[in-house]
Amino acid sequence: MRIGLAYNQKPDPSSSSEEPPSTSDVFAEWDDPATIDAVAQALGLFGEVVRLEAAASFPDRLARTHPDIVFNMAEGLRGVNRESHVPAICEFLDVPYTGSDPLTLALALHKGRTKEILAHHRVPTAPFAQVAHPRELPGVQLPFPVFVKPVAEGSGKGIYINNLCTTPGQLRDRVHFLLEEYRQPVLVETYLPGREFTVAVLGNGDAARCLPLVAFDFTTLPAGAPPIYGFEAKWIWDTAEHQLEIYECPANVPATLAREIERVALGAYHALGCRDWCRIDVRLDASDVPNVVELNPLPGVLPDPRLNSCFPKAARAAGYAYDELIQEVVRVAWLRIAGETLATPARAGVAA
Template sequence: METKKLNLAFVYNVRHKKPCLADEQAVAEAEFDEPVTINGIAHSLRKLGHEVYRIEANEEAYLKLKNLKNKLDLVFNVAEGLQNHDREAQIPAMLENLNIPYVGSKPLTQALCLNKAYTKKVLAYHQITTPRFQMFYNPNEKLSRKMRFPLIVKPVSEGSSKGITNDCLVNNQMELYKKIGELIEKFNQPALVEEFLNGREFTVSLIGNDPVEVLPPVEILFDHLPNNLAPMDSYEVKWIIDNPESQIQTISCPAQLDYKKFLQIKKLCLRTKQALDILDWCRIDVRMDSEGCPHVLEINQIPGIIPDPKENSRFPLAARTAGYTYEEMIHKIIKAACDRHNIPLSPALEPAPEKATNWLVKTFSGQKAFKPI
């Protein structure tokens, strides 16, 4: 089969404001990428030899994609969508309509995974551990007797820690109902109330379909946070404390785990990917309970991939820890989609196959339970 460079549409949403809790536009755009990130991804796609057509995911995106339909081999989509609760499904639905192959999951999975409650219902059906939860459509509903404080209150259909501020961790009914009311009013959507797990937290990046490669887990560190911040991956921690100028270490990769615990987390993530029909790539947030049992918190269908290592973007950090360059990481994501669609790619672009296992040997080789692959 003849291989060639790809004609790629690169679809994205661009952020116009730096993260800031006091700026409503900045909070609204928390999921979007900054111009420097958009430029960096486009540069890497071109560096891999592809022809790149940049398309911002606004109201003009459909017509631009339609006009390019006969030129395109594949769409590299990192767009979060502009508005409404199923927004991550917008671009995939357009591409399904136009019959253009693309990177990432189908519209149903994209919409499902953005809704934390529906995601948790599917996980519960498949007996995949996730914290006990309750939905609140208005602040007058009664809290279930099964729910135990402390609780965390979240908007049900937001990503990138939007709406999950430090005061979302509540310890009594007064704090709970105050926060529920605030989130329902601000985000115009139900609030998800979840039991807060007091164990360690990780985020796990996955690439591919069959097989799936699990990259080194990233641990979210809370030990050195200011005393006024709760031990959780809040908006304050993710976007304000964790920045290139900060002296506070908020993440570690690879996470310090024994091999059996890593296998437990790996199995949990692979089962989650299969249960939700996730394609090509994702990042899964996991937190342990007091017994050390891992639970799925939520799914990042379109993970952030900021190129600058100083930014601590978690998916690229995991890939770097595994030994991949940024371009190799991008290539592996594209190849996962190309394999599904039978689109040929040059073997010359392939990273050395041993990179998939080198980090495992380096991290776990001293442990009795570890068996080299």
């Protein structure tokens, strides 16, 4: 079997004219070489691995190598449909791939569209408004506090602690800043004051299941910081030298609440038409009802267990080593596509 690996690699900071990644969120979504190597290594179990960087050469290289399946972890180059480009090209060239389809990836990247669909399916999500221009702000009827964010970013991009707004003046300033900086509409949401969880979902249809819940311990943030898992917590306060011990997995949570969080997460997974795997962020509202914050159908998978990465952490709690998690994603995808269990060759293949 030949298996393609579609990815976007973070540029080497020493050769980049951008600010270093610790202060800039420009490449926050892309993967580092160690993650790409670790995934390639895991995929080697199934056969020959072909690395396909999701750059300008991708369509041509995919057509020439025509793998049996592509493991898609590419976040894409540009635009609000960037995560859909690789799966759309795979579909055009009739190459099966892991994970969600272009429609679901585009919807999930657009948090406003996501919330409309969740609301339609009665999956709880915070009340919200979308603002494309500051003159629309007076029409926003949500009580304070509110939380604001760019409508179509991920990995903490544009999410800073002062996106939590308690006054109209603060809201106006922040919306101005985000519109200017990210050149896309801003989502204004009711602030969810309760505990936060993230739910790793694996599988399809009735076989979709939640891995052990991950809870966030916000007492690990610097004193006085609001309980927001945004850019500061992900990329500034959490470093290789000073790990933020923010994840608790399995989450210490009453069984009835845990089941409710899982029910809401699976409801969101199916409402958005997710496939194979997805990480779903959930926060409790003022009445302790789990609300879906957003879905991540291309979840981050840092291999180093010392680094904070929720999906691998939840998988470890469920008994999957890193390689086994990546391989399980391929297996559930193959079962969905081919209707049969993927055979593992007697000898491991070569990881390119």
